[in-house]
Amino acid sequence: xxxxxxxxxxxxxxxxxxxxxxxxxxxxxxxxxxxxxxxxxxxxxxxxxxxxxxxxxxxxxxxxxxxxxxxxxxxxxxxxxxxxxxxxxxxxxxxxxxxxxxxxxxxxxxxxxxxxxxxxxxxxxxxxxxxxxxxxxxxxxxxxxxxxxxxxxxxxxxxxxxxxxxxxxxxxxxxxxxxxxxxxxxxxxxxxxxxxxxxxxxxxxxxxxxxxxxxxxxxxxxxxxxxxxxxxxxxxxxxxxxxxxxxxxxxxxxxxxxxxxxxxxxxxxxxxxxxxxxxxxxxxxxxxxxxxxxxxxxxxxxxxxxxxxxxxxxxxxxxxxxxxxxxxxxxxxxxxxxxxxxxxxxxxxxxxxxxxxxxxxxxxxxxxxxxxxxxxxxxxxxxxxxxxxxxxxxxxxxxxxxxxxxxx
Amino acid sequence: xxxxxxxxxxxxxxxxxxxxxxxxxxxxxxxxxxxxxxxxxxxxxxxxxxxxxxxxxxxxxxxxxxxxxxxxxxxxxxxxxxxxxxxxxxxxxxxxxxxxxxxxxxxxxxxxxxxxxxxxxxxxxxxxxxxxxxxxxxxxxxxxxxxxxxxxxxxxxxxxxxxxxxxxxxxxxxxxxxxxxxxxxxxxxxxxxxxxxxxxxxxxxxxxxxxxxxxxxxxxxxxxxxxxxxxxxxxxxxxxxxxxxxxxxxxxxxxxxxxxxxxxxxxxxxxxxxxxxxxxxxxxxxxxxxxxxxxxxxxxxxxxxxxxxxxxxxxxxxxxxxxxxxxxxxxxxxxxxxxxxxxxxxxxxxxxxxxxxxxxxxxxxxxxxxxxxxxxxxxxxxxxxxxxxxxxxxxxxxxxxxxxxxxx
Numbered sequence: 001x002x003x004x005x006x007x008x009x010x011x012x013x014x015x016x017x018x019x020x021x022x023x024x025x026x027x028x029x030x031x032x033x034x035x036x037x038x039x040x041x042x043x044x045x046x047x048x049x050x051x052x053x054x055x056x057x058x059x060x061x062x063x064x065x066x067x068x069x070x071x072x073x074x075x076x077x078x079x080x081x082x083x084x085x086x087x088x089x090x091x092x093x094x095x096x097x098x099x100x101x102x103x104x105x106x107x108x109x110x111x112x113x114x115x116x117x118x119x120x121x122x123x124x125x126x127x128x129x130x131x132x133x134x135x136x137x138x139x140x141x142x143x144x145x146x147x148x149x150x151x152x153x154x155x156x157x158x159x160x161x162x163x164x165x166x167x168x169x170x171x172x173x174x175x176x177x178x179x180x181x182x183x184x185x186x187x188x189x190x191x192x193x194x195x196x197x198x199x200x201x202x203x204x205x206x207x208x209x210x211x212x213x214x215x216x217x218x219x220x221x222x223x224x225x226x227x228x229x230x231x232x233x234x235x236x237x238x239x240x241x242x243x244x245x246x247x248x249x250x251x252x253x254x255x256x257x258x259x260x261x262x263x264x265x266x267x268x269x270x271x272x273x274x275x276x277x278x279x280x281x282x283x284x285x286x287x288x289x290x291x292x293x294x295x296x297x298x299x300x301x302x303x304x305x306x307x308x309x310x311x312x313x314x315x316x317x318x319x320x321x322x323x324x325x326x327x328x329x330x331x332x333x334x335x336x337x338x339x340x341x342x343x344x345x346x347x348x349x350x351x352x353x354x355x356x357x358x359x360x361x362x363x364x365x366x367x368x369x370x371x372x373x374x375x376x377x378x379x380x381x382x383x384x385x386x387x388x389x390x391x392x393x394x395x396x397x398x399x400x401x402x403x404x405x406x407x408x
Numbered sequence: 409x410x411x412x413x414x415x416x417x418x419x420x421x422x423x424x425x426x427x428x429x430x431x432x433x434x435x436x437x438x439x440x441x442x443x444x445x446x447x448x449x450x451x452x453x454x455x456x457x458x459x460x461x462x463x464x465x466x467x468x469x470x471x472x473x474x475x476x477x478x479x480x481x482x483x484x485x486x487x488x489x490x491x492x493x494x495x496x497x498x499x500x501x502x503x504x505x506x507x508x509x510x511x512x513x514x515x516x517x518x519x520x521x522x523x524x525x526x527x528x529x530x531x532x533x534x535x536x537x538x539x540x541x542x543x544x545x546x547x548x549x550x551x552x553x554x555x556x557x558x559x560x561x562x563x564x565x566x567x568x569x570x571x572x573x574x575x576x577x578x579x580x581x582x583x584x585x586x587x588x589x590x591x592x593x594x595x596x597x598x599x600x601x602x603x604x605x606x607x608x609x610x611x612x613x614x615x616x617x618x619x620x621x622x623x624x625x626x627x628x629x630x631x632x633x634x635x636x637x638x639x640x641x642x643x644x645x646x647x648x649x650x651x652x653x654x655x656x657x658x659x660x661x662x663x664x665x666x667x668x669x670x671x672x673x674x675x676x677x678x679x680x681x682x683x684x685x686x687x688x689x690x691x692x693x694x695x696x697x698x699x700x701x702x703x704x705x706x707x708x709x710x711x712x713x714x715x716x717x718x719x720x721x722x723x724x725x726x727x728x729x730x731x732x733x734x735x736x737x738x739x740x741x742x743x744x745x746x747x748x749x750x751x752x753x754x755x756x757x758x759x760x761x762x763x764x765x766x767x768x769x770x771x772x773x774x775x776x777x778x779x780x781x782x783x784x785x786x787x788x789x790x791x792x793x794x795x796x797x798x799x800x801x802x803x804x805x806x807x808x809x810x811x812x813x814x815x816x
Contacts, residue, residue, distance in 0.1 A: 151631050156582045159631070164575050167568055174564045182727045209735035216725070216739060223559050223567070223724055226632045316631055317624070319590045327617035331624060 003076070003107055005062055008032045011044055014109075015058065018102045021046075021111050024056060032058070040066055040074070040252075045114060055114035056101055061252075062108075074171070078252045079108035081169040085254035086110065088229060092148050096141040096248055098240075115247055118240035122362060125236060125273045128286050135293050137246035138239075138266065139300035146259050147308040149229035151316040152335075159316050162229060163256045172232070172253045173223075180349055181219035184357030185212055191356045192365070201378060202356050214388045215352075218345045225258040232257070234265040235350075235361075236273070260342025263301060267343055268350035269361070270294050271383060271404060276363035278408040279376040291401050298343075298397045302336045341394050348387030351380050382407045411484070411515055413470055416440050419452055422517075423466065426510045429454075429519050432464060440466070448474055448482070448660075453522060463522040464509055469660075470516075482579070486660045487516035489577040493662035494518065496637060500556050504549045504656050506648075523655055526648035530770060533644055533681045536694050543701050545654035546647075546674065547708035554667050555716040557637035559724040560743075567724050570637060571664045580640070580661045581631075588757055589627035592765030593620055599764050600773070609786060610764050622796045623760075626753045633666040640665070642673040643758075643769075644681070668750025671709060675751055676758035677769070678702050679791060679812060684771035686816040687784040699809050706751075706805045710744045749802050756795025759788050790815045 006014055011032045015021050028048035036043025042062060047055035061079035065072035083103040090097040098113040124131065151159050183190050186206055196202040205211070231238065232253025240247040274290045277283050309332055313320040323331060354361045355377050364380055367373040386403045394400065414422055419440045423429050436456035444451025450470060455463035469487035473480035491511040498505040510519040532539065559567050591598050594614055604610040613619070639646065640661025648655040682698045685691050717740055721728040731739060762769045763785050772788060775781040794811045802808065 151628070156585055156631070157578045160575055160578045160581070163571070167572055167575065170565045170568045173568070177564055177724065178727075182730055186727070186730050207732075209732055212731055213735055213739050216731070220559070220725055223564070224634045226634050316585065317628055319586075319594070322590055322594050323620055323624070324615075324617055327621055331621050 006042070006058075006060055006107075006109070008034050008044065011046070011058055011060075014107075015046055015111070018111070021056065021101050024101055025054065028054065040078070042066065046111070047114075053116065055116060056111050057098070057114045058109065058111045060107065060109040076108040078169065078172055079110065080105045081166055081172070081254050082250070082252035083110050084165055085229065085231070085251035086112070088149070089145050089231075089248070089251065093141060093144045096137060096246055098247055098249060115240045115249075118242045118245065118247060120237055121239035121241045121246075122236040122269070122273075124241060125270075125290075126276060126363060128277070128281065128283060130286070130289050131241055131243070131246075133244065134241065134246055135296035135300060138248075139297050139304055141246070141248055142234075142263055142266070143301050143304035143308060145231070146228040146262065146339075147305050149256070150227055150259070152309055152318070153312055153315050156316040163226060166229065166255045169232075169253070169255045173255050173257075176232070176253060177219060177223060179358055180353045181215055181222065184353035184355070185215060190358040192358070192360060195377075196356050201374075201381065205352070205356070205381060208385070211352075211385050211388055214345070214391070215349055218342075218349055218388070218391075221258045221342065222261060222346075226256045227259040228256065230254060230257045230262050231265075232261070234262045236266075236269040258342055258346075259339040260344075261346050263298075263339065263343035264346025264348075265350055266297070267294065267347040267400075268354075270297075271347065271351060272354065272361050272363045272380065274404060275376050275379045275383070275408070276367070278379060279372050280367060291404065294404075295397055295401060298340060298400070302340065305336055305339070306332055340397070341391050344387050344394050344400055345391030348384040348391065351387070352384035355380055355384075379407050414450070414466075414468055414515075414517070416442050416452065419454070419466055419468075422515075423454055423519070426519070429464065429509050432509055433462065436462065448486075450474065454519070455522075461524065463524060464519050465506070465522045466517065466519045468515065468517040484516040486577065486580055487518065488513045489574060489580070489662050490658070490660035491518050492573055493637065493639070493659035494520070496557070497553050497639075497656070497659065501549060501552045504545060504654055506655055506657060523648045523657075526650045526653065526655060528645055529647040529649045529654075530644040530677070530681075532649060533678075534684060534771060536685070536689065536691060538694070538697050539649055539651070539654075541652065542649065542654055543704035543708060546656075547705050547712055549654070549656055550642075550671055550674070551709050551712035551716060553639070554636040554670065554747075555713050557664075558635055558667070560717055560726070561720055561723050564724040571634060574637060574663045577661070577663045581663050581665075584640070584661065585627060585631060587766055588761050589623055589630065592761035592763070593623060598766040600766070600768060603785075604764050609782075609789065613760070613764070613789060616793070619760075619793050619796055622753070622799070623757055626750075626757055626796070626799075629666045629750065630669060630754075634664045635667040636664065638662060638665045638670050639673075640669070642670045644674075644677040666750055666754075667747045668752075669754050671706075671747065671751035672754025672756075673758055674705070675702065675755040675808075676762075678705075679755065679759060680762065680769050680771045680788065682812060683784050683787045683791070683816070684775070686787060687780050688775060699812065702812075703805055703809060706748060706808070710748065713744055713747070714740055748805070749799050752795050752802050752808055753799030756792040756799065759795070760792035763788055763792075787815050 025048055028050060030046055031049050032044045032046050035045045042060045044058045045055050046058050061076040063073060063076045064070045065074045083105060086097060086100055100110060100112045102111040147153055149162060231251045232255055238248060238250045240249055270290060274287055277286050364376045367376055383403055433456055436458060438454055439457050440452045440454050443453045450468045452466045453463055454466050469484040471481060471484045472478045473482045491513060494505060494508055506521040508518060508520045555561055557570060639659045640663055646658045648657055678698060682695055685695050772784045775784055791811055
């Protein structure tokens with residue numbers, strides 16, 4: 001099938017020829033409604049006319065930045081990696097990934113479950129909703145997707161095949177290299193430059209060489225450390241949630257990279273939410289819930305990662321019988337501690353880049369009151385700096401929480 | 409061209425149809441002589457009948473282990489990576505790599521310069537020959553091949569293309585994972601088991617969990633740290649040398665891996681030679697030359713790596729202007745120090761694996777006197793252990809030399 005951009009009408013024709021999708025709708029007449037307001041892709045809700053709850057999502061990538069238009073080209077190849085990652089993560093842990101009903105790399109298109117009763121987690125967190133199942137779900141998701149795509153589980157050949165399937169996602173990896181690790185910490189046209197000019201905090205950040213050397217160390221890890229298949233952009237806007245379920249969507253940045261990058265992205269976004277509530281709502285009860293949630297996620301992530309690891313004796317890394325039990329236990333615990341350390345470092349980069357970089361987060365850049373927004377930015381930079389400077393010496397999860405509590 | 413195994417007769421027909429090779433011989437009649445005694449490939453000298461000095465080498469991989477026969481299959485795909493690596497390294501620094509006159513990935517065959525006036529360096533070193541140009545040559549070769557294939561020089565996309573070209577070399581990477589990092593440190597059928605049974609030194613090594621945990625750390629780096637295109641097997645048997653020239657051959661293990669692995673392989677082999685002379689010839693003058701040579705190689709490698717790095721301002725890693733000059737200098741010096749540290753660790757693994765593992769080195773396993781050979785093995789294990797345990801805390805090149813001097 002040759003690639004062509006579909007619209008709200010032609011997508012019905014396209015869908016009507018896809019058996020797996022039509023099996024879902026049976027004999028129902030279907031309609032399409034454009035629902036996406038994303039920057040990159042077109043998103044349609046495909047639903048039964050007589051039963052609108054019976055619905056799927058169709059998402060198609062176009063070869064330009066959708067929010068700007070055809071003058072801003074961006075390769076649609078990214079959908080290849082989103083499809084491959086959704087499929088891979090679904091096979092690892094289906095309960096946290098929307099089911100795929102149809103995918104076409106040629107058409108840069110995927111049809112999957114419609115999550116009609118879920119909201120984007122960031123909105124829920126800003127609204128002060130407590131998700132009691134979240135730490136359990138996300139820790140399982142991260143431990144499973146990272147462990148089962150790593151050299152700790154796969155054979156040497158399987159790991160290289162995985163690298164091969166995702167190595168081509170160069171355009172989005174390059175975006176992260178630039179927009180997370182470099183441009184937000186120097187004068188650059190892509191920054192939120194209205195906020196940078198005559199801002200002593202921005203100038204202080206841009207000239208903080210101790211911080212920036214450590215960021216460079218982390219950027220190098222991002223580029224060269226091939227631990228596991230990452231989601232690559234695991235912020236709270238990539239999570240669809242309700243009281244019961246958690247779904248992780250939009251893995252278009254997927255590639256084989258360092259373990260700590262996904263965990264760090266999530267941590268950064270929870271800390272940004274903590275900052276929002278520290279400065280805007282001053283809701284101490286919610287802040288305590290966030291602190292507990294972070295602690296719980298990191299503890300459970302470590303436990304589950306080690307638990308998955310205990311089930312397999314042989315892998316690219318391990319030959320059964322190579323280490324005795326005590327040494328193997330020590331080795332694994334040190335290994336997981338290093339994942340947490342890297343996570344803290346990456347979280348610091350991800351938080352700091354949101355302050356002056358091209359893509360702010362709603363929790364901070366969305367604060368309308370200028371003085372409060374400046375308070376939130378300072379708090380974010382303070383925590384981010386400590387995370388980045390201290391990451392490789394962090395000994396416990398409590399130290400991470402202390403850094404947060406002392407900043408606000 | 410469909411693959412077929414050539415012999416001393418059919419290779420003449422094959423060669424006669426290759427324009428680039430026939431241009432070299434002009435109108436001369438040519439002959440072929442099998443000269444290789446390698447384990448893996450067939451090697452022929454193709455020469456002019458009337459002027460035997462006018463010669464090239466043709467090397468063809470076969471889909472089995474040549475020294476055993478067709479019953480021991482080994483994919484001939486390895487020649488794809490040898491050809492690609494020879495071509496890549498030749499473009500980086502042609503004076504240290506034999507010139508390729510013809511290469512065919514389909515035929516698993518390469519035709520290159522005949523190095524008739526050079527010997528395998530290991531034989532020269534055992535014979536006590538001092539190569540005055542060697543440290544200059546090899547430090548340039550290593551600094552150039554590693555720097556120019558790393559994220560410190562390449563763009564993000566170029567680096568991913570390089571990974572793609574070599575990621576498939578899975579069979580030989582797996583060989584290294586098993587035979588360098590795992591099997592030689594545990595009971596295993598591939599070991600030199602006559603020497604393992606009832607040998608208290610072997611039992612001590614196999615139960616040395618502190619050492620083995622560190623080896624596992626280094627194995628993990630080997631498998632997941634994608635720094636630069638490595639030769640992958642840079643021992644002194646992969647170097648052809650004479651008074652004036654140094655050629656690095658046989659890069660069939662090439663893949664994108666950790667910087668320190670090539671430097672460490674070379675270091676290990678020079679230390680093994682130092683052990684040979686400590687135990688067998690007791691030639692103090694030659695030992696001093698070896699110590700000086702090692703120091704010189706590591707110092708010059710660091711200087712040249714930094715010097716190449718100073719010439720480019722932008723790369724996958726660096727954006728011009730991101731760090732000020734002082735910080736950039738600090739960052740780079742710390743970076744190169746870490747390469748040397750990893751090199752010491754990898755050297756330790758490579759030395760230790762030669763003691764009981766499947767492939768010994770002539771300098772140690774070739775010692776006929778049993779008592780002397782046992783002395784050499786103990787000295788190798790002592791140095792290897794210190795290298796592996798201390799590698800990540802090494803502060804200076806002199807510390808490396810001290811470990812060697814204190815062992816013998």
